[in-house]
Amino acid sequence: MVQTKNQVNQDTQTIEPQYSSTQVQMAVDVAGLHMKNPVTDAAGTFAAGREYSQFVSLEKLGAVTTKSVASEPWEGNVPPRIAEIDSGCINCIGVQNPGMKALRAGDLAWLETQNVPIILSVAGHSVDEYKGVVEYMNDDDKINAFEINISCPNISTGGMSLGTDPNEAGKCIRAVRDLTNKTLIVKLTPNVTDITVIAKACVDAGADALSLINSPKGMVIDAYTRKPKLSRVEGGMSGPAVKPIALRDVWETHKAVDVPLIGIGGIRSGIDAVEFMLAGATAVAVGSANFVNPHATLDVIEGIKQYCIDQGVSDVNDLIGGLIC
Amino acid sequence: MTEEKRPKLVNEVALLVDNRNVGGSWHVATLHAPRIARTCLPGQFVHLRIPGMTEHMLRRPFTIFDADTTRGDIDFLYGIQGFGTDHLSKLEPGAAFECEGPTGNGWSVPEDIKSALLVGDGTGTAALYLLAKQLIKNDVKVHLVMGGRTKHTIMDTARKFDDLLDGPVDVCTTNGTFGFSGDCTERAGDLLKDHSFDYIACSGPRAITSKVADLAKQANTPCQVWLGSHMGCGVGACLGCVTDTTRGRVRVCVDGPIFDAEEVIW
Ligand SMILES: Cc1cc2nc3c(=O)[nH]c(=O)nc-3n(C[C@H](O)[C@H](O)[C@H](O)COP(=O)(O)OP(=O)(O)OC[C@H]3O[C@@H](n4cnc5c(N)ncnc54)[C@H](O)[C@@H]3O)c2cc1C
Ligand SMILES: Cc1cc2nc3c(=O)[nH]c(=O)nc-3n(C[C@H](O)[C@H](O)[C@H](O)COP(=O)(O)O)c2cc1C
Ligand code: FES
Numbered sequence: 001m002v003q004t005k006n007q008v009n010q011d012t013q014t015i016e017p018q019y020s021s022t023q024v025q026m027a028v029d030v031a032g033l034h035m036k037n038p039v040t041d042a043a044g045t046f047a048a049g050r051e052y053s054q055f056v057s058l059e060k061l062g063a064v065t066t067k068s069v070a071s072e073p074w075e076g077n078v079p080p081r082i083a084e085i086d087s088g089c090i091n092c093i094g095v096q097n098p099g100m101k102a103l104r105a106g107d108l109a110w111l112e113t114q115n116v117p118i119i120l121s122v123a124g125h126s127v128d129e130y131k132g133v134v135e136y137m138n139d140d141d142k143i144n145a146f147e148i149n150i151s152c153p154n155i156s157t158g159g160m161s162l163g164t165d166p167n168e169a170g171k172c173i174r175a176v177r178d179l180t181n182k183t184l185i186v187k188l189t190p191n192v193t194d195i196t197v198i199a200k201a202c203v204d205a206g207a208d209a210l211s212l213i214n215s216p217k218g219m220v221i222d223a224y225t226r227k228p229k230l231s232r233v234e235g236g237m238s239g240p241a242v243k244p245i246a247l248r249d250v251w252e253t254h255k256a257v258d259v260p261l262i263g264i265g266g267i268r269s270g271i272d273a274v275e276f277m278l279a280g281a282t283a284v285a286v287g288s289a290n291f292v293n294p295h296a297t298l299d300v301i302e303g304i305k306q307y308c309i310d311q312g313v314s315d316v317n318d319l320i321g322g323l324i325c
Numbered sequence: 326m327t328e329e330k331r332p333k334l335v336n337e338v339a340l341l342v343d344n345r346n347v348g349g350s351w352h353v354a355t356l357h358a359p360r361i362a363r364t365c366l367p368g369q370f371v372h373l374r375i376p377g378m379t380e381h382m383l384r385r386p387f388t389i390f391d392a393d394t395t396r397g398d399i400d401f402l403y404g405i406q407g408f409g410t411d412h413l414s415k416l417e418p419g420a421a422f423e424c425e426g427p428t429g430n431g432w433s434v435p436e437d438i439k440s441a442l443l444v445g446d447g448t449g450t451a452a453l454y455l456l457a458k459q460l461i462k463n464d465v466k467v468h469l470v471m472g473g474r475t476k477h478t479i480m481d482t483a484r485k486f487d488d489l490l491d492g493p494v495d496v497c498t499t500n501g502t503f504g505f506s507g508d509c510t511e512r513a514g515d516l517l518k519d520h521s522f523d524y525i526a527c528s529g530p531r532a533i534t535s536k537v538a539d540l541a542k543q544a545n546t547p548c549q550v551w552l553g554s555h556m557g558c559g560v561g562a563c564l565g566c567v568t569d570t571t572r573g574r575v576r577v578c579v580d581g582p583i584f585d586a587e588e589v590i591w
Binding site: 015044045046047051052054055067075076078079080081082083084086087088089091093096239240288290291292293294295 | 333334336337338374379380381382383384423425554555556557558559560561562563564565566567568569573574579
């Protein structure tokens with residue numbers, strides 16, 4: 001099936017995605033976050049959209065999710081911090097970010113002129129640091145939702161250590177819930193025995209929606225140098241290699257909780273996205289696929305639409321949880 | 326080069342025009358990529374989606390070695406490293422790539438210089454060709470030191486520079502099969518004992534660029550270096566490619582790949 005008819009402009013040979021115009025109801029609602037289509041980018045793969053705006057008109061996306069930001073600047077881990085794996089990549093960036101003040105004055109201010117809903121991803125080493133960011137950003141009306149990243153595998157305190165313990169996760173989410181009325185999304189890690197335990201703890205603590213998955217942990221070795229390929233030895237995997245893990249986690253979580261889910265992991269086409277929606281996701285996020293194809297987000301939107309046209313689906317919401325089994 | 330003044334980044338379909346072996350595992354590929362060819366600056370690179378690499382999904386970065394603005398072609402010089410470059414070496418003319426570029430900052434040569442020393446090691450020398458062209462156009466006297474392992478791999482590239490510089494370039498081979506026997510930093514060090522230059526540019530592995538940066542410091546000469554890094558996005562979004570500098574941990578793909586030697590934390 002043709003997802004996108006990428007037409008080559010004969011004069012310039014530049015790739016200009018050409019999209020079909022047939023009507024499908026594409027809008028979805030993620031607990032009050034209204035998205036004109038179910039597609040956003042995955043935090044940390046798209047910065048605040050500025051770089052990819054050279055290829056993608058951001059207002060066509062359902063939302064832009066920013067790189068996770070902390071209360072203070074973080075310099076992340078030392079390089080090397082990215083390597084290729086079969087059908088994907090692995091990274092140990094460690095949430096390098098300029099801190100909330102610099103983000104707000106810089107790239108966030110720019111993003112707010114782009115006419116697209118904004119999901120601000122929040123990182124922290126402690127509950128207080130998460131609270132600090134939400135408190136500081138909450139009065140910004142252009143931010144539609146917070147995504148609390150309690151799932152980063154590449155930092156030693158906070159991040160995933162909060163997201164693997166239901167009590168700690170619950171405490172953190174309750175604390176930020178008290179500070180905001182914006183849509184509160186919690187991003188979950190797959191690096192647990194049972195993701196639904198954490199999912200329930202977050203929903204009980206007031207999460208409006210969940211996004212999953214963050215990167216599963218992995219490791220890559222160079223046999224010839226006998227060294228790890230990443231400075232931190234281990235890292236988080238992404239790309240098509242992790243899609244089956246993500247699909248299963250979405251499906252299990254969909255059966256366990258009653259809040260909207262944002263499906264993430266290895267999505268590079270509309271069909272991939274549809275699979276996540278059938279497993280129970282209301283929306284999806286496109287991550288490392290952007291590295292390979294800078295128009296990936298738009299291609300996914302168009303691919304979902306094309307699937308709906310081909311399958312006689314008039315409203316994309318009809319796909320959510322539609323798995324037959 | 327400030328980001329605002331750079332040519333616009335595009336992702337264009339580029340057909341392979343030629344892909345020839347030039348000795349050992351070295352190849353020169355020519356891609357028809359007119360928008361990039363017509364706008365690129367010396368030292369910039371392309372980020373290539375090589376056809377037939379689905380499982381090896383990341384793009385591969387290659388320096389723009391030469392650009393033919395009339396034909397709209399770019400050349401890049403590559404050695405076989407792993408799966409991607411091996412696969413690339415087997416592709417025939419007509420293969421369609423997605424070519425993102427021109428990427429990165431490019432060299433910024435100080436104004437009013439009269440002489441320049443360019444030091445290149447291995448395929449890294451490719452980053453110096455368009456720079457040499459630009460310097461010559463501006464009447465700067467260029468001395469190129471080029472290093473490699475064997476005569477076999479580097480001669481084709483050395484001849485291309487000979488033609489441009491109108492005279493034999495300073496070739497070094499570590500196995501002593503041609504020219505100066507040793508690496509290019511030793512040759513550059515010898516040269517700097519009796520000659521002075523207004524500017525030094527160096528491209529190659531970090532072990533080489535860091536030595537040349539040292540030599541330049543001793544000679545009190547402004548120096549820029551090309552730095553490589555493993556990349557994810559190649560557009561500045563993923564923070565996978567960073568290197569440490571006096572400005573902080575910055576992105577090699579868009580804040581580099583060219584850095585003032587003084588600002589690099591080695
Ligand atoms: C800005 C830039 C310009 C470059 N220009 C040239 C050039 O003109 N000629 C040339 O021969 N090489 C160049 N390189 C190195 C070239 O990109 C690698 O040799 C190539 O990516 C190796 O791919 P592979 O699939 O053969 O190797 P694999 O080892 O199979 O690659 C696995 C992964 O590691 C990455 N990788 C492996 N080696 C390197 C490396 N040395 N640098 C960066 N990434 C690497 C690959 O891109 C890929 O993501 C450049 C690198 C950078 C960063
Ligand atoms: C380079 C890189 C940086 C990332 N940074 C973040 C981050 O800052 N915050 C976060 O919540 N997830 C981060 N992630 C995880 C992604 O958002 C996503 O959950 C994961 O990559 C799986 O999706 P994918 O397979 O589509 O890439 C990062 C992933 C990559 C590859
Ligand atoms: S490769 Fe992604 S920021 Fe440089």
